[in-house]
Amino acid sequence: MxxxxxxxxxxxxxxxxxxxxxxxxxxxxxxxxxxxxxxxxxxxxxxxxxxxxxxxxxxxxxxxxxxxxxxxxxxxxxxxxxxxxxxxxxxxxxxxxxxxxxxxxxxxxxxxxxxxxxxxxxxxxxxxxxPPRNVLIAKLLGSFKAPISNLAYVLNSIKEQKELAE
CATH class of the missing domain: 3.30.70.1730 (Ribosomal protein L10, N-terminal RNA-binding domain)
Structure with missing residues (x-):
């Protein structure tokens, strides 16, 4: 035993x-x-x-x-x-x-x-x-995306201004 x-x-x-x-x-x-x-x-x-x-x-x-x-x-x-x-x-x-x-x-x-x-x-x-890993990754990706989105917005605004000027 x-x-x-x-x-x-x-x-x-x-x-x-x-x-x-x-x-x-x-x-x-x-x-x-x-x-x-x-x-x-x-x-x-x-x-x-x-x-x-x-x-x-x-x-x-x-x-x-x-x-x-x-x-x-x-x-x-x-x-x-x-x-x-x-x-x-x-x-x-x-x-x-x-x-x-x-x-x-x-x-x-x-x-x-x-x-x-x-x-x-x-x-x-x-x-x-x-925070959980997936939240940290989402925040990181969001911080990468923000500048790119802003650049796209600015470029689109320039394009629209040029089209209006023509």
Whole structure:
């Protein structure tokens, strides 16, 4: 029975390691005090955004983090900690959890790992203010388009003036 228990723990550690390696953004939060209704709503919001939300034993997460050389998050793994894994976009989990924490004071952001770099709670709040990638791209394209549109407008005005003068 002891070896079976050990095998289960080793499998969980391997699962956590895989998720940590695969995720572009990982956010640790303390969820103690959330009621079932709030937790269900949070999980729904995260799932809709493609974020996986899990609760593991801290000792297993510590083992996985140490095996991956991510020692910096170990100090944040105290108490009831949940982990949100964002696979598509690095900051999506931070944004959703931060928004949720604004109206649900029981949820507290602890730390994040974004593309291998560790951030504390204050930095996670800053990360949460970064717009989604598609919004940033749209703004960039809009800033490229504006001067070209203005040039086209000016050239068209010159053309119309010349036509009127003829």
């Amino acid at each position: 002891l070896s079976n228990n050990r095998q289960l723990k080793e499998a969980k550690v391997a699962e956590i390691k895989e998720k940590l390696e695969k995720a572009q953004g990982v956010v640790l939060s303390q969820y103690q005090g959330l009621n079932v209704e709030d937790d269900t709503l949070l999980r729904k919001n995260l799932r809709e955004a493609g974020v996986e939300y899990k609760v593991y034993k801290n000792t297993l997460v510590i083992l996985a983090a140490r095996e991956l050389g991510i020692e910096g998050i170990v100090t944040h793994l105290k108490g009831s900690i949940s982990i949100a894994f964002g696979y598509e976009e690095p900051t999506v989990a931070a944004r959703i959890l931060n928004e949720f924490a604004k109206t649900h004071k029981k949820l507290e952001l602890k730390a994040a790992i974004i593309q291998g770099e560790i951030f504390d709670a204050a930095q996670v709040n800053q990360l949460a203010s970064i």
